[in-house]
Amino acid sequence: MTLAPYSGWTFWALLAGLVATHALLTRMDAARSARNLAMIALSLAVVVLAHGADRWAWVLLLFLLGLVVGIYQVGRRLAEESSATRNRLAWTAVALIVLVLCYFKYSVIYEPLDLAISRLAAVSYRHLVLLGVSYFAFKFIHFLVECRRKSVGELDLLTFVNYILFFPSFFAGPINRYADFARDMGQALSPDYLEGGKRIITGLFKKVVLAASLYPYSFVALDLADPELGPWRAILSVYAYAFYIYFDFAGYTDMALGAGRMVGLQLPENFDYPFLRRNLQKFWANWHMSLTAWLTDYVYWPLVRKLRHARVLEHRPVSTSSLAIVITFMVCGVWHGDGVTFLIWGTYHGVGLALLNLYTHVVKKYFSKRWRIFVKRSPVAYGVSNFVTVQYVVFGFLLFGSDVAGLREFFTVIT
Numbered sequence: 001m002t003l004a005p006y007s008g009w010t011f012w013a014l015l016a017g018l019v020a021t022h023a024l025l026t027r028m029d030a031a032r033s034a035r036n037l038a039m040i041a042l043s044l045a046v047v048v049l050a051h052g053a054d055r056w057a058w059v060l061l062l063f064l065l066g067l068v069v070g071i072y073q074v075g076r077r078l079a080e081e082s083s084a085t086r087n088r089l090a091w092t093a094v095a096l097i098v099l100v101l102c103y104f105k106y107s108v109i110y111e112p113l114d115l116a117i118s119r120l121a122a123v124s125y126r127h128l129v130l131l132g133v134s135y136f137a138f139k140f141i142h143f144l145v146e147c148r149r150k151s152v153g154e155l156d157l158l159t160f161v162n163y164i165l166f167f168p169s170f171f172a173g174p175i176n177r178y179a180d181f182a183r184d185m186g187q188a189l190s191p192d193y194l195e196g197g198k199r200i201i202t203g204l205f206k207k208v209v210l211a212a213s214l215y216p217y218s219f220v221a222l223d224l225a226d227p228e229l230g231p232w233r234a235i236l237s238v239y240a241y242a243f244y245i246y247f248d249f250a251g252y253t254d255m256a257l258g259a260g261r262m263v264g265l266q267l268p269e270n271f272d273y274p275f276l277r278r279n280l281q282k283f284w285a286n287w288h289m290s291l292t293a294w295l296t297d298y299v300y301w302p303l304v305r306k307l308r309h310a311r312v313l314e315h316r317p318v319s320t321s322s323l324a325i326v327i328t329f330m331v332c333g334v335w336h337g338d339g340v341t342f343l344i345w346g347t348y349h350g351v352g353l354a355l356l357n358l359y360t361h362v363v364k365k366y367f368s369k370r371w372r373i374f375v376k377r378s379p380v381a382y383g384v385s386n387f388v389t390v391q392y393v394v395f396g397f398l399l400f401g402s403d404v405a406g407l408r409e410f411f412t413v414i415t
Contacts, residue, residue, distance in 0.1 A: 003049035005171045006207070006255050010049060015168070015259055018042045022263040023191060032185055036158035039263070043165040050131055050171070060130055065161075067100065071140050072160045075147035079155065090148045094141055101137040104130045106338045132170045134335060138294055139164055143178050145298055152179060159185050168259035172252050174270040174290035184265045196261035203254030211248035214240045220401050224409045231414040242397040246275070249288070268293075275393070278385045280352050283393055291332070300328045318361045325357060326350035336400070341407070345399040352392055 003010050021038045044061065051057035074093045078086050102109045114127050146152045163181045215221055218241035222229065253270040260267040274287035284292050303324040307313050313320045326347065333346015363372060375381045402410060
């Protein structure tokens with residue numbers, strides 16, 4: 001049996017068990033360690049069932065638990081060591097996390113390694129898929145960086161294990177921060193069953209009704225080789241796919257936030273009407289917000305601080321910022337999936353944001369105040385910019401959902 005997040009009676013029973021157990025322990029005024037242990041136990045059950053509940057699921061679980069404890073111990077050392085030691089230790093740990101992510105996620109890495117394991121061990125070895133690897137890798141890196149900066153606060157092993165494995169957000173986020181999670185666990189915030197239930201119902205509606213209704217019309221579900229498809233239907237299928245992704249992902253996030261509210265945890269919001277925003281920067285500030293915030297804090301700003309010392313960029317802040325944006329979104333693209341089109345998708349958005357950055361600079365420097373006010377406040381300007389932004393984003397989803405062969409097939413249909 002394989003368990004899918006927010007699907008099937010088993011998952012919902014475990015979620016109900018989480019809420020009921022937390023409510024009982026809260027009523028008994030149980031210690032944080034007891035609440036952590038109960039939540040961890042249920043999360044472990046979900047992780048094992050999600051991976052098939054066979055021997056390989058237990059291997060993955062033991063590996064993950066070992067990694068969690070190891071990263072926690074590294075974090076403790078980072079919070080105590082001298083500056084030079086902290087830097088070496090932090091970079092080594094981050095490199096290890098990236099290697100783990102690459103092995104489980106990218107075929108160009110795991111296929112030759114799996115083949116080598118099979119030959120060396122003389123066994124038929126299949127690649128193991130570790131669900132949620134992208135999200136807990138980002139959590140690990142966040143934790144290590146903040147420990148190096150000595151900004152984490154109180155460190156507690158059980159709280160950290162619970163933070164990484166908390167199953168409502170384990171598989172697809174949102175990417176919350178350790179300090180916020182530890183604060184909520186320490187304060188034993190009162191559960192909000194009404195608000196939590198509303199968010200779960202809203203999420204179910206988005207996934208089960210809206211996303212499921214759009215999926216059959218998206219290009220990933222259509223036969224692009226069908227001669228009756230036609231160019232307009234193919235183009236509309238890209239819009240169907242874009243909004244399918246939005247409602248599916250936003251629905252998952254709503255349910256994760258709702259589950260968090262029901263056990264007194266404030267997980268971060270992930271979507272705030274992104275398709276209604278006036279430009280690409282505003283879109284990304286309101287789409288997968290926890291990822292955007294993570295990339296800003298741990299990729300973009302460190303890059304800017306490094307690049308601004310390069311002689312060619314020393315007095316060019318716009319060029320520095322634009323280059324950092326492109327690199328950041330290339331990382332974003334690679335993080336999303338295995339395949340060259342994900343890198344192209346990330347670069348596409350990075351270039352779009354860099355061009356917007358340049359446009360904003362030019363408008364501020366060379367355009368009149370009246371024009372700047374018009375661009376900022378006019379409904380006409382908002383409508384035009386929003387329309388252009390949506391078209392740019394939707395076309396990007398074609399890159400996101402296709403491989404190279406699929407792109408060729410799509411453009412053959414529309415031309």
